[in-house]
Amino acid sequence: MDFRGILFFPVTPFDDAGVVDHDLLAAHIDTGVAAGAGGVFPACGTGEFHALSAAEASAVTRTAVQSAGGRVPVVAGTGGPLGHARDIAGAAADAGADGLLVLPPYLVGGTQQGLVSYVEQILSTSDLPVIVYHRGTAQYSVAAARRLAENPKVVGFKDGTGDIGTTQLIVRAVAEAGRDDFAFFNGLLTAELTQAAYRGIGVPLYSSAAFAMIPEVANAYYRAYADDDEVRRLALLDGFYRPLVALRDETPGFGVSLIKAGLRLSGLAVGSVRPPLVDPTPAQERRLAEILEAGRALL
Template sequence: MHFDGILFFPVTPFDESGRIDHDLLAQHVASGVDAGAGGVFPACGTGEFHALSAAEAGAVVRTAVAAVAGRVPVVAGCGGPLGHAIEVARAADDAGADALLVLPPYLVGGPQAGLVAYVEAIASASALPVVVYHRANAQFAPDTMRRLAANPKVVGFKDGVGDVGVAQLIVRAVRAVREEGRTDFAFFNGLLTAELTQAAYRGIGIPLYSSAAFAMIPEVANAYYRAYSDGDEVRRLALLDGFYAPLVALRDETPGFGVSLIKAGLRLSGLPVGSVRAPLVDPTPAQEVRLAEILAAGRALL
């Protein structure tokens, strides 16, 4: 797989009855690809994977694949309880996804050998390659990633921990495997509001990043990406100070706002994507006013 551009993590729209609105999802995904997304990651963190049944996750991926229509890679979320993860992986394969993003297992922690077994069990469950998501109770040591990178079905590493030192060692470990013949392994910065940290991640050899902001305000996310890609530090820092830093400050007020604010921003723009599912909560009216001001400030910078 090859990614060229921002990695787009669409929300999962719900109607007033709490059911998935597939027509709105297709519109949301198609508009993101039209806006220049380099890859689409449906039913992942921003898409509330934690709150979807296996059947719902498979249906979300199927809708996303149809909306993308082969223009960019589609990487579907899977994870949680192993049985659930395997069921979701097979559904994503049937739906036409190009790869899987393996989220952490549910609740329990395990040793490194157990994490390897978890990833390999999911990779073996379908024909799809997998991207490892390094976060929470699934944190992979450099030697573990070296071992996993020797498996041709493991094609990527996404960092959601934020320990730049460990991430650097993992990049070096995987590159040692790549020097022995791997050429298709990708590295992603998957921290919340990754624009805030991406300059540092590029410095350690992780050039790609996911952008939740792209889902609600692609014009600002694209402006940041262009400045980042072109080395225009004046422009990049103006967007960082004027838009991303205030957004992060609001995001950090309430757990789960990395998702809730994106849905709120889409609603403010006129796309009725509905509320988030429990245990997440929507912003208060006062917080929505502040979000609207942040979005307006971002657009003004353009």
């Protein structure tokens, strides 16, 4: 898979009855691809994978594939309980997805051998290539990451820990394994805040939740980043991303909740987040509206 441009992690819209709204999801994804997304990652973190049934996650992926229409790669989220992960992986392959993002297993942690086996079990379910997500209960050692990289079906590594030193060692170990086709991603919340540091260690790609909410600002930041326009990049960082991160850090789960709130503020009725996440208060939504307005003013 060849990713060019911003990586789009769409939300999962719910209607008033709490059911996935596939028409709105298709429109949301079409808008993101038309805005220049380099890849679509449905039913992942921003898409509330943690709150979707296997059937819902599979249906979300099917809608994403249809809406993307082959214009960009579609990488479906999977993970959690192993049986759940295998079911979703098989359904994603049947739906025509181009790959899988393997989120951490549910609740329990394991040895490094156990984590490698977890990924290998998911790999055995389909022919789809996978990107492993390094965070939570799935924190891979340098040796484990190198072992996974020896499998040609493992095509990427996404860091969600913020451990720059370990990630640098993994980047080097994968290179030493002879993989020049391996994709490295910054998967931290509001990754724009840390991406300059990640690029410095050989991690050029990042996931952008903000793109799902305000693609014009996210694209402006990406262009400044790609063009090494530090004056422009820092203006966007200071004027938009820093206040957004300050609001995000007030409440657990706001990395997702604020994105849905921002879409609602723009007129897209994507519904609330599912528990255990919570929606912003009216006062927080007003602050978010001010942050979005300030971001657009920078354009």
